[in-house]
Amino acid sequence: MNPLDPRLAAIFRPRSVAVVGATEDRNRVGGRPLHYLRSFGFAGAVYPINPKRETVQGYRAYASLADLPEAPDVAVLAVAGDQVQGVLRQCAARGVRSAVVMSSGFGETGAAGAQRQAQLVEEARALGVRLIGPNAQGVANFQTGAVLNFSTMFMEVPPQDGPVAVISQSGAASVMPYALLRERGIGVRYVVASGNDADASVCELALTAAADPDIRVLLLYIESLSDPAMLAEAARLARSRGAAVVALKSGRSAHGAQAAASHTGAIVSDDALVDAFFERHGIWRADDVHGLVNAVELYLASGLRAAEHLVVMSHSGAVGVVCADTAERFGVPLAQLDRSTVQALARIVPGFATAQNPVDLTASLLTDGSMFGRTLDALAGDPQADMFLVGVPVAGEGYDVAGMAADTARFLRQTGKPLAVSAPQASVRDAFRAAGVPVFTHETDALAALHQVSRHALLAQGASARDARDAPGQASPVPGATRTLSESQSLALLQSAGVPVVAHRLCTSAHEAVQAWRELGPDVVVKACSGDIPHKSEHGLVFLNQRSEEDVLRSYEECVARVRSLGAPLEGVLVAQRVRGQREFALGVKQDPLFGTAVMVGDGGKYVEALKDFAVLLHPFSEQDVIDKLARLRIAPILAGVRGEPAVDLQVVARAAVALGGFAAARGAQVVSIDLNPLIAGPAGTGGWAVDAVVEESVAGHG
Amino acid sequence: MNPLDPRLAAIFRPRSVAVVGATEDRNRVGGRPLHYLRSFGFAGAVYPINPKRETVQGYRAYASLADLPEAPDVAVLAVAGDQVQGVLRQCAARGVRSAVVMSSGFGETGAAGAQRQAQLVEEARALGVRLIGPNAQGVANFQTGAVLNFSTMFMEVPPQDGPVAVISQSGAASVMPYALLRERGIGVRYVVASGNDADASVCELALTAAADPDIRVLLLYIESLSDPAMLAEAARLARSRGAAVVALKSGRSAHGAQAAASHTGAIVSDDALVDAFFERHGIWRADDVHGLVNAVELYLASGLRAAEHLVVMSHSGAVGVVCADTAERFGVPLAQLDRSTVQALARIVPGFATAQNPVDLTASLLTDGSMFGRTLDALAGDPQADMFLVGVPVAGEGYDVAGMAADTARFLRQTGKPLAVSAPQASVRDAFRAAGVPVFTHETDALAALHQVSRHALLAQGASARDARDAPGQASPVPGATRTLSESQSLALLQSAGVPVVAHRLCTSAHEAVQAWRELGPDVVVKACSGDIPHKSEHGLVFLNQRSEEDVLRSYEECVARVRSLGAPLEGVLVAQRVRGQREFALGVKQDPLFGTAVMVGDGGKYVEALKDFAVLLHPFSEQDVIDKLARLRIAPILAGVRGEPAVDLQVVARAAVALGGFAAARGAQVVSIDLNPLIAGPAGTGGWAVDAVVEESVAGHG
Structure with a gap:
């Protein structure tokens, strides 16, 4: 099924328009669309609905929708809020399937308005009419002049x-982006406010x-x-x-x-x-x-074109240095120019003896204007140079700005590579813009745009690859009452999901605990197990470094006594093998009614909330997606291995994250959230183990 | 002594100027200053030096500096680089004490040029002449028209x-900042390029x-x-x-x-x-x-005025929401409006029933233009509201923009509080700018400027307070050959500096080690001590959890054997009390030949370099300065106490940092660097202990 609704497409590109509540005063909501339809050359039929007048703004007026000679593609409703529902019925009766409701007095005014709005939408759906609004500024199409919109902006800033x-x-x-784009000379077809x-x-x-x-x-x-x-x-x-x-x-x-x-x-x-x-x-x-x-000019000039390495070119060394600093701030690497590029540059730029990026044309540009175009030519074929920032800090008498702009436009046509010019002088910007070159006032805005377009291209590639690979994720159901499972139950569920879990035994007697120690020791952890106490360590219910029968017995008794004093049910005492890994991770699952199953993965341990060093992925995702996210955490340098340590096994983390997402998504309403902290990972290739976890499940799910 | 040199002041404000190498062509370096002196109305005497002409650009020319009727305040040197030194001597001979050297061919060209430059400066100092340059674009004073500067920019963008x-x-x-400021209508007196x-x-x-x-x-x-x-x-x-x-x-x-x-x-x-x-x-x-x-208009409007809480006001809810997001990104808190302010607002803004900031004037502004000024009046007296962002996303027919601008200007005059207007429409910006109100195209730039001016005011207050309290720090001497001290020697020095150090013994026999364990146990750490092995743990020379005579004996022997196998001298084996604290910190000292004694303080442990969560202070500084810095670390939430933990003792860290800075500054050349990691701090009020340290000292210092 194509979800595109032709009734909405008709609002964007109507052949005929009725305006209900049409007025002569072009400064009122019911008057401005008529003014715009005429001013911006709408060629279709325009039907003002106004029972009191013969004509409105020069258009023949009609007393009601019923009187129209045809069913218009769209009705604009500029009537009082309490009349909207009545007019909607008239629309349906006259065969109008699309409406722009400018009237206010609905959800924006409080509970009563929200109820009126819900009724309006319900009735519109029953009648088969699609609505934009209510309380909508409307839709403008500046290709056809179908401007069903009452913003003052289009009088102020010509479309x-x-x-x-x-x-x-x-x-x-x-209209804010509209004004900013128009000020840069960029054309805008649709301006829609819903x-x-x-x-x-x-x-x-x-x-x-x-x-x-x-x-x-x-x-x-x-x-x-x-x-x-x-x-x-x-x-x-x-x-x-x-x-x-x-x-x-x-x-x-x-x-x-x-x-x-x-x-x-x-x-x-x-x-x-x-x-x-x-x-x-x-x-x-x-x-x-x-x-x-900010980046719109670049999107229009180069499209979504993946690029990685930047060349900065200017006739000022200072611009080069500042841009290099800014590039580092954005994480954009400078291109290492090829030997042949450097040799070509050395023939153009005086004293340019070694590979240098930023490229400094120096003040020689004043005496030899052709340097600019020749330098661009030399850079065009460089294998690593795939985006360009050209700084023009100053120009004036002696500079051939028009020639520079033409050279740059030619470079863009020939290479298609993302290029942005930055110039603080309005006259210089105007010259480059007139030649069709993306141009910015500030270097940082130019660099931000280059960074955005190049990163966005990678993002889009990734999204398309995922579309081809994965079925889309589903929204998760809204949970009802929930309960938290005990550690033992939670670990069992994780294990069934395919997450490696630490070896452990749930013991209900001191004898069993000692037996578990014999199997799992010599070094074990003893913990009380109760679904009512998810935060065990804060209640002193975790005993580390248990290395003897006496240790285990004592800890067992402590667990029993303390849980009793907390008045909580004790499922048993968990004896777990002591795991020595390299790094603790936290993983979590959250079911979201809008976005579906979300998995978080990040730095583990007790300061997860305080340090907030984690990433979020929406199911479905791949192990490589997780690895990529981990590489952007603050702890990433540690994970790669520092101070002689080996790299951390990230595969086990990635597998666990994918497994948790798949498990939770498959269970839907039943698994409401999962909190796995820590997963202890060893050195690369050695795996890891879930050591503690809390699963929250729907009570109904197990009911 | 006032370090202000009147010879430089004379270059900024000369009464008479000679231009050596003056030419008729105003597009050459030797011609443009003359052109500018005339164009911008310099009223003093102008003496072109050119032996081949009677006049240059209408000024009477002189064959040489010696021929001048007076000693000019400044000479501009626009001659070939190899002539500069000769002209400099002529300057001195004629009594010229100040020169702007535009000539190139010096340090910017390589080693030979750098040597020529050093000679030039040396001779200038000997002759008592101060120089700007060489290779300087020069000095411009647009108050007096003394524009000794060859930039083309001043022809392009009128001063x-x-x-x-x-x-x-x-x-x-x-000239880039110059152009940007002038484009905003801001006047600039001096443009100097050295x-x-x-x-x-x-x-x-x-x-x-x-x-x-x-x-x-x-x-x-x-x-x-x-x-x-x-x-x-x-x-x-x-x-x-x-x-x-x-x-x-x-x-x-x-x-x-x-x-x-x-x-x-x-x-x-x-x-x-x-x-x-x-x-x-x-x-x-x-x-x-x-x-x-970006913030210059705000500095000029409100000065360095400390402010903390922001009010956002607009006639669009969207602008309010976006600005609230951006404020959070900058860490600028929104003002909690006072009850009386809210009541006053409720009488102005329809349906404004509860305390709301961002303040949304709604579309009612169109029908009642007076709302704008009345709202500003209501906000002016609010006790917490001390800076203001006014968003004007759209205006046009029906909006009284001139009135809004006048109301805002009045608010500025009456309150003096920092206020910035943001508007995407050029016509709206022009109206506010004409009224003298700081105005921006983008909300984020406006907010960045407000944030900057308010934070800068605090910074300036702090700097003045430190000026009043501390003698300025001294540059540190450049170190010669250095050596690292052993842990034992380093800890001893730290102790003498006033840093609390863990109880420990340096033992040179197994018997001494066991004796130390008896004194410091039951839980000790055993470490090899050698100035040649600063990174002990990477060589397996640190033994934790030593709890018995056998443990200590075994570790002692291991230390001896491993250090021997590394071929390093063994000073002894260090037996230290096991310290249980709450958080590990790293502190360091670096002596810098420009900035003096720098102290770093931050998150400790083995990942200091990987995580880079630290701050830097220049000696002298106070304990409170350290506490303030620690509050901005990423680990700050942990230091404040999370998950039921007490706050960490930051006073001991602050005292140690101050002590290290003072110690190193007093020792000057002798202490080259200090690396203290970790300092283990306990809960607030319980102190802490330096546990490991490496002091690097100058060999000469102990020679």
Whole structure:
């Protein structure tokens, strides 16, 4: 099934539009769309609905939808909130299947409004009408002039059609990127603000925009990610033709505040799941509105083109040094120029004797303008040089800026490699932009854009590879009442999932405990086992370094006495082999009703929550995905082996993470969360063991 | 002694200027200063030196400096490099005490040039002439029009006098901030590029600029920080009248690469010392050229004003949410609005029932423009609200932008509190800028500037407090040959410095070792002690958990045998009490010939180099300074006490750091470095103990 709904596609590209609540005043919500439809040259039929007038803004007016000569593709509702439901029925009666509801007074106003909104959506679905809104600023299509949108911005900043779509819940957040892009001279086709997002979500509208083959960049502003499957589909469709999706998902901090955690799984915040989801589907996450638009020129110039090594070129040594510093900050390595490149450069740049990147054209550029183009030519074929930052810190009399811009544009056409120019002078930027070269005011913005586009390409490749390999993950059911299993029960479940577990015995008598010590010793750990006490060490219920019959007997009795004094049931006393590994890891599972089964993996031990050095993956994922994530932890240098230590066995961690994800996803509602800490891993190739775990399960699941 | 040299002050503000090598062509180095002197209205005497012409660019020309009717305040040297030394002598002969040497062919060209440069500086000092350069783009003063500078930029971007000075080694890096500031409408008085920095360093020129009482912001671009004491003096002078110093010190990455470390002290890179030095003297360190200029409008509007809590105000909820996210990213807390403020707001903003920051004016701003000013008034008196971000995502027909700008300007005048406006529309920015309000295109830039100015104020306060308390630190002598002391000798030195040291005995017989165990046991550590083997554990020379006479005897013999097999001298076997603390710290001392005695303090244990969780302080510093630094480590949550653990005793760490700094500074050349790892600290109030240490000392120091 193709999830693209033609009723939404019709809102993006209508042939005819009715405006219910149309007014003469172009500064009112019911007046501005008519003004825009005329100003921006909409060629289809426009039907103002206004029973009191013959014409509205020069268009023939109609008393009601019923009076229209045809069923319009879209109705714009600019009426009072309490009239919306009535107009919706009229729409359905007249055969209108698509509506933009600008009216407010719904979910944004409180509980009563939310109820009215739910009724509206329910009735719309029953009637077969799709809605954008309510409380929506609306939809603008600057290719056709179908601007069903009441923002003032389009009067202030003139539109121009282009290969960019902005899809936003917020009206303000839809026109801010628009204004910034237009100021850079970039054309924008769609500006959509979905308001309360009640029927057609921003995710589904993203899919609608992605279906337009001209759209090469989708910019999304999302406050609540209600429909991840639809967004995944939008991202897949965009990727399939090399279009980039960049999303600003706000509310990091609000979610962050909720992340007060009681166990390993719980430290996975909703926001970390959003990160994992975006990464999984090749969506670049922007931090702010600036980040949403910053790289658009590069996407348009070079597409999603994977690149790794940077060349910095400038006629100032200082720009080179500063850019090298900034590149290191972003983790972008500088290209090691090939010998032949260096030889070619040495014939162009005076005194350029050794391989040097940043490339410094020096002040000689003033006396020999051809150096610029010849240097670009020399760099074009370098095998490692795959992205370029050209700094033009100053130009003026004596500099051939137009020639430099033309040379750069030619380089772009010939190589297709990502290249960004940075120049603090507006006149220099204008010259490069006129030649079609991506240009920035600040070196750091240019470098951020290069970094983004090159990393995003890898992300998109990874997402496509995963699409080809894995069936999509499923949302997890919302759990009801839950209970935590004891360590013994939890370890047994982990073992059944395929996670290697430390050798242990659950003992219900001192005799059994001593027997276990004889089997597993000479060095064992003795722990009380009770589903009611997940944090044993905080209650003094873990006894390490037990090396004798006396040790074990004493600890056994202590366990029994202390659990009794805590008033908790004692399942038994666990005697476990002492494991000597190299590094402790924490793994966790969290079932999420939106994103499905999430697995966290990171630095283990008792400070997991305090140090927060972990990564999150959404099931399904591969062992290599886990290895890649571990390589980005703060403890990564230790895992690789330092101070003469061998590397840590990461395969066992990766296998365990994949096993936990698969196990939990298969159990669905039954396994609510898993907290495995620590998994002790040995040196590479030696494996590892789960040493302690708590599984939380649904009471119904075992009922 | 006032280190300000009047000969440099004369270059910044000359009454008369000679240009040696003056030419008619205003596009050549010897022609452009004359062009600028005339264009920018320099009122003093201008003397072109050119033996072949009667006049140059309309000024009467002279054949030589000797022919001048007076000794000019400054000579500009625009002659070939090999003529510079001769012209310098003519300067001295004619009584010229100050020169700007634009000529190239010196240190920038290699070893021969560097030697020529050294000779030039030596002769200049002997002759009593101060130089800027060689290879300097020169000095510009846009108050007086004394533009002794050959940059093309001043033809491209028209200058205007203002309270900002840009002092840079690089020519490009001097005019890039200039262009960016001018584009924002900010006036700049001084633009100075010192080139090879051979005589007057950028540090000393910063002091020269700081001495101008009109300068309120100093922007520095530094490639090599050659004269920190002079820069400290510049910072002190600037601070004394509330002026801000912002520095871009490039070469982080180059220095970063050198930081391959072999011991604790060595992981303190040169760049970390620069950070510590800037912090000590209240200089804000920028990461890039954008960061150098981004906050200038705020410094000029509000000065260095300490602020902590942010209010975000906008007529878009989305802007509020995004700014709240960004504030959290910067670590800027949102103000909790006072009850009375909330009540006042509730009378202005419809439906504003509960305390809310971000403040959302909603779309009602369109129908009631007075809301904007009234909301600012309501916020002005709030006790916690001390900085403000006003987002104007969209404006146009119906919005009273001029009124909003006037209201904001009034708020600034009345409160003096830091406030920044952010608007993606150029027309909106222009309106606020015209009213004198700091304005930004992107919310994140606005927030970065607010964060910077408020944090910088605290930094400056701290620097002034330290100036009042401590004598300045001294540069450390450059060490000659060094040797490492054994653990026993090192611990003894630490003890003499006042650092608490674990109870231990150096034993030279098995009998002594057993005797030590009896005194210090029942649980001791046995270690071989040899100055030639600083990394004992990597050679299996550390025996933990020694609890019996047999354990100790066996370990003693092992130590003797293994050290013998390594061919190293054995000083003895160290028997130390087993210390059970709560957290291991690493402390280190590095003597630096530029910055003096640097102390590092951070997370201890064997992964110090891999995890790099440490801070650096320059002696002298206080215990509170150390505590403040520890609070910014990644392990800070653990130090504060988590999972029921008590807080860690940070006082003992702070005392030890202060003691080590004082000890090493007092010993000067003798103590080259100290590596103390671990210092084991107990729970707060219980103290701690240095457990292992290596002191590196100068051979001469003990010779």
